[in-house]
Amino acid sequence: MQEVQEVVGDLSIRRLNRSNYQVSDPENYLILWVEHGVRKLIIDFEEYPTYPNSIFFLLPGRELKLKFACEPPQGWVLQFSRSFFRNQYLEGLNINHADIFMQNGELPRIVLSPKIGQRIDSLAEMINEVLQSQIPNRELAASSLVRTLLVYCDSSCNIRVSNHSNNHHMELVTSFKNMVSQHFYTMHHVSDYARLMNVTPKYLNQVVKTVMGVTAKSVILEQIVIQACRDLKFSGESIKEIALKLGFSEPEHFSNFFRKTVGCSPSLYRQK
Secondary structure, eight states, X not given: OOOOOEEETTEEEEEOOGGGSEEEOSXXXXXXXXXXXXXXXXXXXXXXXXXXXXXXXXXXXXXXXXXXXXXXXXEEEEEEEHHHHHTSXXXXXXXXXXXXXXXXXXXXXXXXXXXXXXXXXXXXXXXXXXXXXXXXXXXXXXXXXXXHHHHHHHTTOSOOOOTTOOHHHHHHHHHHHHHHHHHTTTOOOHHHHHHHHTSOHHHXXXXXXXXXXXXXXXXXXXXXXXXXXXXXXXXXXXXXXXXXXXXXXXXXXXXXXXXXXXXXXXXXXXXX
């Protein structure tokens, strides 16, 4: 029997089952609630161990694959748009900055006790029930339940915002990351983004370093590498075509860059 996905506006929810082995959505955030039955997650070619009663928070555009255990998986897959997430009034919560810290290799995740896990499962059940109902203002009711889930999880999330970061820094880094996601095909230098943001490259790098703990250049390079890996694995484009699309003037430059950052040549990576 095919699983029915309940969708209302910018929000949808479905029970986790073996048909959910691969999820990729360029527009929506995803909360994966794993009660049990999942051995590991593969996100953009990186493997992460899973534990019973775990919640994972994924950004738009990340590719997720699930490796299931022998037992049937139990849990939920909750998806919502960028605008829905931004309208949840999460000011002061660490999870509000998930889109910053995911770029730094962090996978926003929470491991809960079985007792707390039951409460999260009940919240998911209630969200599903509301979305299936025809009650007035059901979108508002579902939104309130999702916000409760996010607030409930925030204190246990592994995201930790630096005490040295302020709202201006957070906004600057968020703007920088959004620009990188839009322009990394053609803009590879920190100075390019600094010019668009009306700041100096030194200042931009300093703020990114303070907030994320990595350089602005590494944020750009990571985006290029992730896209290169996706194209090599899932597109039929030649290495030369991928190199040109990613803004490299010569395939040799792309191959040297890829070998230096990934540890093997593009052709070898494609064969793995």
